[in-house]
Amino acid sequence: xxxxxxxxxxxxxxxxxxxxxxxxxxxxxxxxxxxxxxxxxxxxxxxxxxxxxxxxxxxxxxxxxxxxxxxxxxxxxxxxxxxxxxxxxxxxxxxxxxxxxxxxxxxxxxxxxxxxxxxxxxxxxxxxxxxxxxxxxxxxxxxxxxxxxxxxxxxxxxxx
Numbered sequence: 201x202x203x204x205x206x207x208x209x210x211x212x213x214x215x216x217x218x219x220x221x222x223x224x225x226x227x228x229x230x231x232x233x234x235x236x237x238x239x240x241x242x243x244x245x246x247x248x249x250x251x252x253x254x255x256x257x258x259x260x261x262x263x264x265x266x267x268x269x270x271x272x273x274x275x276x277x278x279x280x281x282x283x284x285x286x287x288x289x290x291x292x293x294x295x296x297x298x299x300x301x302x303x304x305x306x307x308x309x310x311x312x313x314x315x316x317x318x319x320x321x322x323x324x325x326x327x328x329x330x331x332x333x334x335x336x337x338x339x340x341x342x343x344x345x346x347x348x349x350x351x352x353x354x355x356x357x358x359x360x
Contacts, residue, residue: 202323202326202334202337202338203235203338203341204337204338204339204341204342204345205290205334205337205338205340205341206234206235206238206287206290206341207231207234207235207341207345208340208341208342208343208344208345208348209286209290209337209340209341209344210230210231210233210234210283210286210287210290211227211230211231211234211341211344211345211348212341212344212348213286214227214230214279214282214283215344215348225279226276226279229276229277229279229280229283230279230283232283233267233279233280233281233282233283233284233287234283234284234286234287235287236258236280236283236284236287237255237258237259237263237284237287237288237291238254238258238287239258240256240257240258240263241254241255241256241257241258241259242254244256244257255291255293255296255299256299257302258284259288259291259293259296259299259300260299260300260301260302261288261300261301262302262303263284264281264284264285264288265281267280267281267284268281288300290337326338
């Protein structure tokens, strides 16, 4: 899953919780946290330590636990661990127990070492229309983002 999938689907889950249960969230924090595991891990695993994988520390349950402990003291930060955990679900991290439960099951798996340009080309291939999980997730995420902002804009006009 990529940008629109992570943001849109996570945003949709939080939006549903807000509408259904009356929770209130800072959506800027939700959007940031929906991408936080990738922001951290792509930076570490692709740029700083090019070990060929984009799933490292940010994709572990230990990372979610640390975010949860931080948010216990500051309730307004609760979207950080929740949205980051949704990211792990969207990435199907249960298929990668060595990463999910790091350091309990050993070290992170390493991927093939590809150049940054090759990595960008691989990302762009994900946006080619197909019935792949990634492409469908991106379309659904984009639609949710679009509807979310249109609804917010309509509410703002009604309240003005």
